[in-house]
Amino acid sequence: MAHSPSGAPAARLAHSLPTLLSVLSALAVWELYVRLSGISALVLPAPSRVAGQIVAHRELLWANTLPTLQATLTGFAFSVSVAFVLSLLIDFLPRLRRAVFPVLVISQTLPLVAIAPLVVLWFGFGLTPKILLVGLVTFFPMLVALVDGYESTEPDIEALLGSMGASRWSIFRRARFPSAxxxxxxxxxxxxxxxxxxxxFAEYVGARAGLGIVILNAKNSFRPDLMLAAVVISSLLTLALFGATALLHRMVLGWRFAGVAP
Incomplete structure (x- = not known):
């Protein structure tokens, strides 16, 4: 039976209610602990104080959110491009996987806290080091997901396409890529x-603007309330981008969520 459109918002609200209650409960416990314990705001500011800092410094936070968002999106676009090209080469050249994958795995073991200062030193305080660091951190999960997705293609489908005279590229485009x-x-x-x-983190190591700079300056000024305000904004930014990818997933592969074949 199809669900009525009017019931969709109510269903989404019911699905999100446990999460909302958990978050609100945690904030309430935090607020009560700060108020009842008398702990200094320099050690642990209350959520209400953090929210007040977000409102009071909204222009500062907004101005520094934009550079962070730009670095995130640009670096992520670079990461997606690199992951797709490498996955394509690995799929068409199986021997390349044995040669490249160990190196890529090693790249993921390098501590970011050690690599980031070097990247900033080599490429300056502009956008380039941020793009490279975001790409270094994010491309590997997508690469592994794509390669595993190609290998999940049904052999019978590939055999059928091959028997019909399909080229290697045509099989990839019609079967292996959709499967991934x-x-x-x-x-x-x-x-x-x-x-x-x-x-x-790249901004924290070296930048002229961004949420990392706000966090660094707040730390140096002994302002944990402003520091946590910037952390809250970064968390909301992450949630928004995560939601955007989930929405894109539904738009591209909506038939999977509808439970019907494309």
Whole structure:
């Protein structure tokens, strides 16, 4: 039976209600603890104080959110492009996987706290080091997801296309690439959660503007309330980007959510 459109918002609200209650409960406990314990705001500011800092410094936070968002989106677009090109080469050249994958795995073991200062030193305080760091952190999950997705293609479909005279590229375009899409979006959702963190860390190491700079300046000024305000904005930014990828997933592969074949 099809669900009525009027029931969709109510269903989404019911689905989100446990999460909302958990978050509100945690904030309430935090607020009560700060008020009843008398702990200093320099040690642990209350959520109400953090919210007040967001309102009071909204122009500062907004002005520094835009550079972070730019670095995140640009670096993530670069990351997606690199992951797709590498996955394509690995799929068409199987020997390349054995040669490249160990190197890529090693790249993921490098500590960001050690690499970031070097990247800033080599490429300056502009946008380039942020793009590179976001790409370094986010491309590997998407690459692995794409490669695994290609390999999930039904052999019978490939055999059928091959028997009809389809070329290697045609088989990839008609069978292997569509099979990888659910895997790709899973990797995309994982990677986007790291993208904002990587951009902020790059700013924290060296930048002229961004939420990382706000956090660094607030730390140096002993302003944990303003620091947490910037952290809240970065979390909301991450949630918004995660929601955007989920929406894109539904738009591209909506038939999977409808439970019917495309």
């Amino acid at each position: 899409m659910p895997y790709f979006f899973a990797g995309l959702r994982i990677s986007i959660t790291y993208a904002v963190v990587a951009a902020i």
